Amino acid sequence: MSPARLVAYDVLRDVEDRDAYANLALPARIRDARLDGRDAALATELVSGALRWRGRYDRIIELAADREASRIDSRTLNVLRLGAHQLLAMRTADHAAVNESVELQRRVGNPAAAGFVNGVLRAIGRASNEDWDDRIAASADGADERLAAQASHPGWVLRALRDALRAEGREAELGELLAADNASPRVSLALLPGADIDAEAAEALSSDVERAEAVLTATGPSPLGLELAGGDPARAIAALDLPRGVARVQDQGSQLAALALSRAREPRAGERWLDLCAGPGGKTAVLAAEAALAGSELRANEVSEHRAELVRRSVEAHADEVEVVSHDGRDDEAYGGAQARFDRILVDAPCSGLGALRRRPEARWRKRPSDLPELTSLQGELLDAAVAHLAPGGLLAYVTCSPHLAETRVAVDRLLRRHPDLRELDARAVLQRVARIPLDLAGDRLSAQLWPHRDGTDAMFVSLIERPA
Numbered sequence: 001m002s003p004a005r006l007v008a009y010d011v012l013r014d015v016e017d018r019d020a021y022a023n024l025a026l027p028a029r030i031r032d033a034r035l036d037g038r039d040a041a042l043a044t045e046l047v048s049g050a051l052r053w054r055g056r057y058d059r060i061i062e063l064a065a066d067r068e069a070s071r072i073d074s075r076t077l078n079v080l081r082l083g084a085h086q087l088l089a090m091r092t093a094d095h096a097a098v099n100e101s102v103e104l105q106r107r108v109g110n111p112a113a114a115g116f117v118n119g120v121l122r123a124i125g126r127a128s129n130e131d132w133d134d135r136i137a138a139s140a141d142g143a144d145e146r147l148a149a150q151a152s153h154p155g156w157v158l159r160a161l162r163d164a165l166r167a168e169g170r171e172a173e174l175g176e177l178l179a180a181d182n183a184s185p186r187v188s189l190a191l192l193p194g195a196d197i198d199a200e201a202a203e204a205l206s207s208d209v210e211r212a213e214a215v216l217t218a219t220g221p222s223p224l225g226l227e228l229a230g231g232d233p234a235r236a237i238a239a240l241d242l243p244r245g246v247a248r249v250q251d252q253g254s255q256l257a258a259l260a261l262s263r264a265r266e267p268r269a270g271e272r273w274l275d276l277c278a279g280p281g282g283k284t285a286v287l288a289a290e291a292a293l294a295g296s297e298l299r300a301n302e303v304s305e306h307r308a309e310l311v312r313r314s315v316e317a318h319a320d321e322v323e324v325v326s327h328d329g330r331d332d333e334a335y336g337g338a339q340a341r342f343d344r345i346l347v348d349a350p351c352s353g354l355g356a357l358r359r360r361p362e363a364r365w366r367k368r369p370s371d372l373p374e375l376t377s378l379q380g381e382l383l384d385a386a387v388a389h390l391a392p393g394g395l396l397a398y399v400t401c402s403p404h405l406a407e408t409r410v411a412v413d414r415l416l417r418r419h420p421d422l423r424e425l426d427a428r429a430v431l432q433r434v435a436r437i438p439l440d441l442a443g444d445r446l447s448a449q450l451w452p453h454r455d456g457t458d459a460m461f462v463s464l465i466e467r468p469a
């Protein structure tokens with residue numbers, strides 16, 4: 001029995017039974033099973049493939065088994081998903097994929113269903129991906145159901161993504177976006193400003209890193225950004241030999257969102273900045289470095305004490321300069337009192353996370369449209385509280401890692417209606433100025449929406465709002 005397949009199966013169960021995050025459960029299981037590098041890579045591919053493509057594979061399994069997925073025992077279904085991934089997306093020989101799956105079923109599932117697993121997987125292996133696409137199309141109830149199954153996205157997510165693209169006049173890009181969600185992104189690093197080294201110099205240094213099979217390139221839209229072409233990010237960071245916390249794993253869209261606030265305009269001396277929803281602290285780290293350069297003070301707030309601790313760790317490069325507190329961002333304590341005012345506030349609000357589906361393969365199946373109303377009210381309340389603490393002339397950045405219109409444009413339009421004294425600034429122009437390369441920002445609104453398929457970033461939304469002096 002292949003240990004990598006057993007580990008992959010166990011992680012699928014962790015995700016299902018314990019609501020575990022695959023990216024946390026997988027390394028732990030790999031360690032416990034003492035998998036070598038090759039088996040660890042195989043387990044990783046199996047887990048991310050089976051989770052990401054779950055919608056597609058379940059439809060194919062239903063067609064091959066002539067039975068609804070909901071009527072297949074969940075242990076057997078996971079064995080079939082892993083088998084389907086080997087047959088349809090990996091180079092595993094068909095007989096090996098089928099035999100290993102039957103063995104796995106005997107070991108972890110109902111042995112009496114081993115014949116069923118054998119039959120279903122043989123049927124899946126007999127047809128190509130193109131054939132399965134045709135069969136999915138022929139059995140689908142409408143174009144959305146077809147695309148949702150083929151591209152493995154829940155229907156409501158697909159419609160939300162299409163609405164967001166349509167608002168920019170780019171509905172035709174939906175297929176590219178879904179494909180980008182289904183591809184494993186490269187790891188990006190941020191090299192915090194103020195270090196003695198910039199991204200280009202770090203790339204040059206990566207000749208040392210190259211020997212460690214972890215090649216860094218100064219590519220991507222963030223001026224702080226490095227991309228890892230392969231290998232272990234921790235080794236790449238260690239090989240740069242920089243002070244702790246200066247090089248950090250971070251999506252380049254997140255880097256740009258933080259820079260949009262700090263670089264929207266020249267800071268005056270002694271400004272006060274606040275990161276209201278800071279955990280786990282990725283953007284706080286960028287803001288801390290920017291604040292240190294600008295001579296600004298930074299306060300970071302995070303409602304969860306555990307995540308506030310992560311924020312403290314994230315600013316270790318500027319530990320004494322950032323005040324980290326833990327309160328509900330709707331309460332005055334988060335700001336240090338009712339009278340406290342800030343010159344710049346980042347509201348990186350809790351959101352559905354639909355912009356980062358490519359990084360968390362299980363996330364799309366966990367979100368529910370019913371999560372939205374609670375999130376959008378919280379976003380509105382956090383924004384109202386932040387606005388109340390914005391100094392005259394102050395700047396607020398509203399950021400989400402979701403392109404869902406209810407969390408992005410609609411939230412900003414509502415905020416501006418509630419507070420007619422506020423003025424929206426041209427976030428698109430700011431991002432164009434800050435970015436290392438020209439960004440393809442579509443639509444005719446002042447806010448900016450980044451996209452994985454266009455910008456190579458998570459789908460971050462950024463709006464900049466000013467309280468006129």
Ligand SMILES: C[S@@+](CC[C@H](N)C(=O)[O-])C[C@H]1O[C@@H](n2cnc3c(N)ncnc32)[C@H](O)[C@@H]1O
Binds near residue numbers: 254281302328330401
């Ligand atoms: C999108 S995440 C922020 C990501 C972070 N800015 C970064 O770049 O690492 C939103 C954060 O808001 C926190 N949060 C949720 N409700 C909150 C509230 N009422 N007040 C303050 N923070 C809250 C969540 O715990 C979560 O850590």
